[in-house]
Amino acid sequence: MIPGILPRQAMKRFFLGAAIALASLGFVGHAAAQSMVSVKGKILNMRSGPGTKYEVQWQLHKGYPLQIIQRKGRWIKVKDFEGDTGWVSKRLTGRTPHHVVKVNKANMRSGPGTKYRIVSSAEYGELVRTLKRKGNWVQVRKANNRKGWISRKLLWGF
Numbered sequence: 145m146i147p148g149i150l151p152r153q154a155m156k157r158f159f160l161g162a163a164i165a166l167a168s169l170g171f172v173g174h175a176a177a178q179s180m181v182s183v184k185g186k187i188l189n190m191r192s193g194p195g196t197k198y199e200v201q202w203q204l205h206k207g208y209p210l211q212i213i214q215r216k217g218r219w220i221k222v223k224d225f226e227g228d229t230g231w232v233s234k235r236l237t238g239r240t241p242h243h244v245v246k247v248n249k250a251n252m253r254s255g256p257g258t259k260y261r262i263v264s265s266a267e268y269g270e271l272v273r274t275l276k277r278k279g280n281w282v283q284v285r286k287a288n289n290r291k292g293w294i295s296r297k298l299l300w301g302f
Contacts, residue, residue: 179211179212180209180210180211180212180239180241180301180302181209181210181212181220181222181234181237181238181239182207182208182209182210182237182238182239182240182241182242182301182302183204183205183206183207183208183210183236183237183238184206184236184237184238184240185206185236186205186206187203187204187205187206188203188204188205188208188232188233188236188237189203189232190202190203190204190222190230190231190232191230191231191232192230192231193231194216194217194219194221194231195219195231198231201230202230204224204232205271207240207242207271207273208224208242208244208271209224209225209241209242209243209244209300209301209302210222210223210224210232210237211223211224213229215234216231218233218234218235219231219232219233219234220232220234220237224244225244225246225269225300225301240273241273241274241301241302242271242272242273242274242301242302243271243272243274243282243284243294243299243300243301243302244269244270244271244272244299244300244301245266245267245268245269245270245272245294245298245299246268246298246299246300247268247298248267248268249265249266249267249268250265250266250267250294250295250298250299251265251294252264252265252266252284252286252290252291252292252293252294253292253293253294254292254293255293256278256279256281256283256293257281257293258295260293263290263291263292264286264290264292266284266286266294270286271287272284272285272286272294272299273285273286274301274302275291277296278293280295280296280297281293281294281295281296282294282295282296282299284299
């Protein structure tokens with residue numbers, strides 16, 4: 145063995161221990177950070193801290209997707225599609241997939257690809273319900289019940 149170099153098994157144990165230590169300090173791993181939730185009820189208060197005593201920063205409507213970035217008891221710190229963060233009660237969120245349009249205008253097509261005809265469009269910040277996924281395309285339904293396929297790169301969410 146070369147001095148200063150750990151054997152493979154010892155390295156595995158070291159990195160596993162380091163990962164557990166970071167998790168116990170509140171750091172969230174990449175996979176956990178990518179977890180998504182959506183607003184379950186009609187309206188959800190986004191707060192400045194993990195509890196009802198904290199100020200309401202803004203309100204979000206049913207279906208709005210959020211990325212989990214931290215957990216603290218029954219509260220989760222989340223990020224929206226514009227990068228804004230806040231705390232919400234975990235029990236008021238669900239896993240119903242939704243997306244938000246992150247470009248000025250996204251064409252909605254009759255099928256999953258640019259060769260399909262445009263059937264509608266969606267605007268920046270518009271919330272759409274996720275119906276299906278096929279490759280890099282997502283079939284969505286707008287609030288007016290219009291359905292279509294949008295390129296995944298134009299959306300943010302599940």
